[in-house]
Amino acid sequence: MKIIIIGGGQVGAYLSSLLCSNGHDLRIIEHRKAVYDSLLKQLPAELVLFGNGSDPAILEKAGITSADVVAAVTDADEINLVVSTLAKMEFGVPRVVALVNNPNNSWLYNSGMGVDVGVNQAEVMAHIVVEEMSLNDMFTILKLSRGNYSIIQMQVHQNAKAVARCLKELPLSRDMLLIAIMRGEALIIPKGDTPILAGDEILALADEAGRCTLEEILSEPRNV
Incomplete structure (x- = not known):
């Protein structure tokens, strides 16, 4: 180049x-x-x-x-x-x-x-600070140049709402996509009947709304 x-x-x-x-x-x-x-x-x-x-x-x-x-x-x-x-x-x-x-x-x-x-x-610094403070263990791997989408990675907390539920049971919109699940040494291509386990590393494509959804179901529940 x-x-x-x-x-x-x-x-x-x-x-x-x-x-x-x-x-x-x-x-x-x-x-x-x-x-x-x-x-x-x-x-x-x-x-x-x-x-x-x-x-x-x-x-x-x-x-x-x-x-x-x-x-x-x-x-x-x-x-x-x-x-x-x-x-x-x-x-x-x-x-x-x-x-x-x-x-x-x-x-x-x-x-x-x-x-x-x-x-x-x-x-850039502001986004890093806010993301670190608000999204816990969620990391942006790649910000796409078109639209408001990012490829993100997040670890499933042991007390998360998604634990022991199948992918098809989760409230995921059509505008987001789970790309892969990294479980130990294995890389799993998720399907509807794939269960989510504590400790899984989730790789996803999502917009800002999708990021909030993933944080809600994959991170530690907030005290009400």
């Missing part, structure tokens, strides 16, 4: 090293001389370009016309948005990811500005 990163600060440098080590075709653009020099010590020289990432000529030099992804991760939201708009509207890059530095600007990171994914670190 060909990836162009704009911004060689801590986020850009780490992201570049990670992607480079995974064999991706990478270019990173940085306009601050000291930061540029630091990048040259971390990455092969041919991967690092000195210049302004919002300059179309620099983007073309980096190979944006054939890029699969552009990631704008500078510490300035205005630059990230300008780069995103250029990448999507001018060069037709399939996927544009941009870092949100100021949470108050997150509303600007939309498809109209060329942003496919706006990474709001404050929002």
Whole structure:
């Protein structure tokens, strides 16, 4: 995959090293001389370009016309948005990811500005905190890019309502799917007559309503 990163600060440098080590075709653009020099010590020289990432000529030099992804991760939201708009509207890059530095600007990171994914670190942290506090042993494995669905994993508590009941007896909506049950060393593809046992690890596809349902029937009952 060909990836162009704009911004060689801590986020850009780490992201570049990670992607480079995974064999991706990478270019990173940085306009601050000291930061540029630091990048040259971390990455092969041919991967690092000195210049302004919002300059179309620099983007073309980096190979944006054939890029699969552009990631704008500078510490300035205005630059990230300008780069995103250029990448999507001018060069037709399939996927544009941009870092949100100021949470108050997150509303600007939309498809109209060329942003496919706006990474709001404050929002991500808030979701992690709330999920940890409210969903006990439920973990989000993957958040799908379309709709409000996630693939989640949750362990069945010994006193849960679902224990010793068959799958077909549970109040599961048509908009959620139990993908697998991990029981000890075994992986079970659940069917209607599959019983749920304490300690089972449930892998499911669900929206927010489905997550609440799973928490209700798989976790420790709340005291009323």
